[in-house]
Amino acid sequence: xxxxxxxxxxxxxxxxxxxxxxxxxxxxxxxxxxxxxxxxxxxxxxxxxxxxxxxxxxxxxxxxxxxxxxxxxxxxxxxxxxxxxxxxxxxxxxxxxxxxxxxxxxxxxxxxxxxxxxxxxxxxxxxxxxxxxxxxxxxxxxxxxxxxxxxxxxxxxxxxxxxxxxxxxxxxxxxxxxxxxxxxxxxxxxxxxxxxxxxxxxxxxxxxxxxxxxxxxxxxxxxxxxxxxxxxxxxxxxxxxxxxxxxxxxxxxxxxxxxxxxxxxxxxxxxxxxxxxxxxxxxxxxxxxxx
Amino acid sequence: xxxxxxxxxxxxxxxxxxxxxxxxxxxxxxxxxxxxxxxxxxxxxxxxxxxxxxxxxxxxxxxxxxxxxxxxxxxxxxxxxxxxxxxxxxxxxxxxxxxxxxxxxxxxxxxxxxxxxxxxxxxxxxxxxxxxxxxxxxxxxxxxxxxxxxxxxxxxxxxxxxxxxxxxxxxxxxxxxxxxxxxxxxxxxxxxxxxxxxxxxxxxxxxxxxxxxxxxxxxxxxx
Ligand code: SF4
Ligand code: SF4
Numbered sequence: 001x002x003x004x005x006x007x008x009x010x011x012x013x014x015x016x017x018x019x020x021x022x023x024x025x026x027x028x029x030x031x032x033x034x035x036x037x038x039x040x041x042x043x044x045x046x047x048x049x050x051x052x053x054x055x056x057x058x059x060x061x062x063x064x065x066x067x068x069x070x071x072x073x074x075x076x077x078x079x080x081x082x083x084x085x086x087x088x089x090x091x092x093x094x095x096x097x098x099x100x101x102x103x104x105x106x107x108x109x110x111x112x113x114x115x116x117x118x119x120x121x122x123x124x125x126x127x128x129x130x131x132x133x134x135x136x137x138x139x140x141x142x143x144x145x146x147x148x149x150x151x152x153x154x155x156x157x158x159x160x161x162x163x164x165x166x167x168x169x170x171x172x173x174x175x176x177x178x179x180x181x182x183x184x185x186x187x188x189x190x191x192x193x194x195x196x197x198x199x200x201x202x203x204x205x206x207x208x209x210x211x212x213x214x215x216x217x218x219x220x221x222x223x224x225x226x227x228x229x230x231x232x233x234x235x236x237x238x239x240x241x242x243x244x245x246x247x248x249x250x251x252x253x254x255x256x257x258x259x260x261x262x263x264x265x266x267x268x269x270x271x272x273x274x275x276x277x278x279x280x281x282x283x284x285x286x287x288x289x290x291x
Numbered sequence: 292x293x294x295x296x297x298x299x300x301x302x303x304x305x306x307x308x309x310x311x312x313x314x315x316x317x318x319x320x321x322x323x324x325x326x327x328x329x330x331x332x333x334x335x336x337x338x339x340x341x342x343x344x345x346x347x348x349x350x351x352x353x354x355x356x357x358x359x360x361x362x363x364x365x366x367x368x369x370x371x372x373x374x375x376x377x378x379x380x381x382x383x384x385x386x387x388x389x390x391x392x393x394x395x396x397x398x399x400x401x402x403x404x405x406x407x408x409x410x411x412x413x414x415x416x417x418x419x420x421x422x423x424x425x426x427x428x429x430x431x432x433x434x435x436x437x438x439x440x441x442x443x444x445x446x447x448x449x450x451x452x453x454x455x456x457x458x459x460x461x462x463x464x465x466x467x468x469x470x471x472x473x474x475x476x477x478x479x480x481x482x483x484x485x486x487x488x489x490x491x492x493x494x495x496x497x498x499x500x501x502x503x504x505x506x507x508x509x510x511x512x513x514x
Binding site for chain 1 (some may be wrong): 442443444445446447448449450451452453454455456459460466468469472473481484485487488489490493
């Protein structure tokens with residue numbers, strides 16, 4: 001069953017993330033794809049994440065699809081102008097890629113090619129709008145296509161906010177993303193089911209599937225680092241303590257992620273597991289969560 | 292000098308929908324020289340607005356609308372007229388509109404687009420910045436320029452990365468979109484956040500070939 005049909009059928013969906021490596025060696029990706037096939041509904045393939053130059057998302061999507069794993073093509077507006085974005089979307093469709101996740105993208109200054117010229121011809125909302133137009137058979141300027149696309153488009157949202165402005169701005173942007181064709185959302189990592197439940201209550205009216213972001217903790221230091229440096233991520237003290245005290249950190253990290261996923265089952269429409277280096281442990285995490 | 296051109300009349304009229312009384316502000320600086328917002332254009336605008344049944348509660352032309360201290364002191368004796376208006380229509384460049392919007396607690400509509408001159412810059416003091424994008428968006432962002440106030444120049448809303456009101460990419464700087472939110476909230480205009488801003492015509496940001504052919508261009512770029 002495709003991600004689209006799973007979500008439409010109201011099944012609790014599981015997506016995860018795979019990040020192409022820097023270089024042409026695809027052994028690891030293929031191995032991970034093999035492990036995940038049948039266990040998750042689809043896998044996001046990141047687009048030169050954190051602005052670090054790597055193997056491309058589209059080629060990797062094609063590769064994992066060949067292994068039987070449904071890809072979600074992550075597309076940022078950082079590196080391509082509207083000509084390249086539209087053309088790549090046509091190419092992705094021809095390669096059989098069905099899902100796209102539209103992102104604005106981090107600035108190149110944060111990555112390993114900080115001298116690069118940032119593009120941002122479009123932003124994430126305009127990219128969604130563009131995908132919608134291509135799906136209808138037209139390009140941005142209204143020129144007719146010979147053969148249209150048929151993408152299931154998704155977007156991201158950050159449920160945690162530290163100011164009223166930040167929180168409200170997220171809701172307005174979400175509304176705009178939905179109005180311009182977003183059909184599902186994946187969230188930034190969450191650690192507190194109660195705060196997340198409040199967020200879900202607030203967006204209930206949008207009637208759109210939301211997959212809660214899960215990043216398994218690897219250590220207390222990692223949790224503290226995210227609290228300090230990653231906006232919109234908040235790991236509660238009790239989880240940090242639990243990690244600090246645990247003798248087997250891996251087991252504790254898996255247990256916390258699995259517990260979170262269990263508690264989310266009645267709250268949202270799925271989970272999005274970002275394992276960041278722990279891709280091979282995804283089946284174990286899903287086993288622990290009974291998914 | 293910053294060059295501006297008046298927006299199409301229908302666009303300006305659209306901004307004023309539902310409003311009855313307007314205060315008109317022009318600029319004796321660059322806008323006068325551009326022929327977009329000097330005393331003559333302010334008088335014309337007053338007539339046009341009255342012609343479609345709007346009330347003009349007052350008009351004023353100030354030497355430099357980009358100077359906030361000057362704007363505040365010159366407007367002080369006219370505050371009654373300003374208060375009586377639903378909004379201020381500011382007939383000048385992107386800097387001037389932002390400076391007025393930051394100085395007066397009123398909705399400020401931009402009447403002009405700022406035209407790119409290919410790198411030549413006027414002198415001004417203040418925090419307002421304008422990239423001369425040729426398609427001014429200040430109507431939808433509470434008179435704060437999203438292209439310059441947001442580090443990523445986002446036009447459809449915040450990135451979600453701000454932390455305690457500061458930009459994720461420049462922690463010493465306020466998040467431009469949070470400022471826009473607060474301004475729109477104060478103006479009772481939060482609905483503007485729902486408006487989809489289509490892809491921009493970045494070609495409007497390149498200086499017109501005619502500009503490059505002028506004597507001024509040659510003078511300013513002759514080293
Ligand atoms: S939107 Fe910003 S850059 Fe464009 S004309 Fe207005 S103030 Fe200038
Ligand atoms: S934090 Fe605010 S100012 Fe900075 S890039 Fe994001 S939206 Fe723009």
